[in-house]
Amino acid sequence: MRPSIVILTGAGISAESGVPTFRASDGLWCGHRVEAVATPEGFAANPVLVHDFYNQRRAQLKAVVPNAAHQALARLSAAYDGDVLLVTQNVDDLHDRSHRGVTPKRGFGLIHMHGELLRARCVETGKTCDWRGDIHIDTPSPFGTLGLRPDIVWFGEMPFQMDRIYDALSGCGLFISIGTSGNVYPAAGFVQEATRAGAHTVELNLDPSQGHSLFQERLYGPATEVVPAYIE
């Protein structure tokens, strides 16, 4: 059994599939003020705006497919003689689709630490369910009386499965960060956790991230080129 691998991905791995990244040049977040669309306060103040923002992104998923970078990670999980944990900040389902039908050689896990567009959460009970269509303020929740919200982690909210992620980071031999700018925490701090565990750390990105100097190895270029090149 070879040392376990933890892989962190961000918007850059889905960019070539046509999913826009976040840090547009105008500093707006996908054309919106981040406080307005990705905070609990923004949702309380204007739920219609927030639902529209996520309904658009959910609908857009129908028009995109996994690319060579997603597929290379699926092949890795099938071939690597060690455990692989894939932690994504992305709320799209492109990793899920590229791993569908793939039998991992050893342990494999996929964690959407910031949630998923294709899941909804009951505002009253917190219960969640798969959700493919639009959500509106009058959409009844199957679990409660206060309606639904996207099952997404907004700023100021605790990301999902943090214990499982920190546990894997503390015992991994290789940490690979793909397509992320390293601006958002706690994800941006994972490289330090992996380094503390003695792991070899690798950044695969279009250009140097905020924390590029923290990585032992760096390969720059489009994900569809550098990820298959590094994995194979």
Ligand SMILES: CC(C)NC(=O)[C@H](Cc1c[nH]c2ccccc12)NC(=O)[C@H](CCCC/N=C(/NCCC(=O)O)S[C@H]1O[C@H](COP(=O)(O)OP(=O)(O)OC[C@H]2O[C@@H](n3cnc4c(N)ncnc43)[C@H](O)[C@@H]2O)[C@@H](O)[C@H]1O)NC(=O)OCc1ccccc1
């Ligand atoms: C802005 C930042 C300073 N603020 C934060 O980090 C905050 C506050 C904070 C917490 N700790 C801190 C410490 C210091 C400072 C601030 C904080 N963090 C939080 O609020 C988090 C919650 C943050 C999650 C918010 N939700 C998202 N997403 C879901 C919504 C949605 O998607 O709508 S974040 C969202 O933005 C981030 C965007 O970053 P990237 O994915 O990296 O995308 P970006 O566009 O920035 O960069 C793309 C990169 O790809 C590259 N690229 C582009 N094309 C390609 C290509 N073709 N190939 C390869 N690479 C490419 C580019 O060069 C670039 O480098 C992702 O995380 C994404 O999920 N919660 C929390 O801290 O809870 C308490 C806590 C937690 C743990 C323990 C104790 C307490």
